[in-house]
Amino acid sequence: MSDRPNKEAALRALRRFQRRTVNHVVERLLDESGSQRFLVADEVGLGKTLIARGVIAEFIDRHWDRRRIDIVYMCSNSALARANLRKLRTVGDEHSKAAAATRLTLFAQRLGKEEQLHPKLNFISLTPDTAIRTRAPIGLKRGKSE
Numbered sequence: 001m002s003d004r005p006n007k008e009a010a011l012r013a014l015r016r017f018q019r020r021t022v023n024h025v026v027e028r029l030l031d032e033s034g035s036q037r038f039l040v041a042d043e044v045g046l047g048k049t050l051i052a053r054g055v056i057a058e059f060i061d062r063h064w065d066r067r068r069i070d071i072v073y074m075c076s077n078s079a080l081a082r083a084n085l086r087k088l089r090t091v092g093d094e095h096s097k098a099a100a101a102t103r104l105t106l107f108a109q110r111l112g113k114e115e116q117l118h119p120k121l122n123f124i125s126l127t128p129d130t131a132i133r134t135r136a137p138i139g140l141k142r143g144k145s146e
Helices: 007-012 016-030 048-063 078-089 104-112
Strands: 069-074 096-100 121-126
Touching: 007 048, 016 048, 048 069, 048 078, 069 078, 078 096, 078 121
Parallel strands: 069 121, 096 121
Antiparallel strands: none
């Protein structure tokens, strides 16, 4: 499990402005005097998902030998989350598992079940409607065996 995902393959697919954005985001995120947060916003279709894939590839490359990596992806709806998760996972699909957490409250429970996770790299998607729904008091009751 020591062979790491190919960072350069993920970065090679980027246009020049996308690669510059990835470099800037990574630099700002690693700046200890900074906020450790970054928002990339632009017009539809300019490659924010590809930029995210580049940032993820950089992060995976830097942390591959240290610990298990869990990438949590928040998206506006589940159809878009599934499509974008496929794009993001190309960074390390042969080294990872993907999962959709249907409720934020069940997220920790899912992460606690080792058989549901890859030992090295996981991509988990959440959507506001399913993960942090505030409009209806709908819950889920689990039995003791679950």
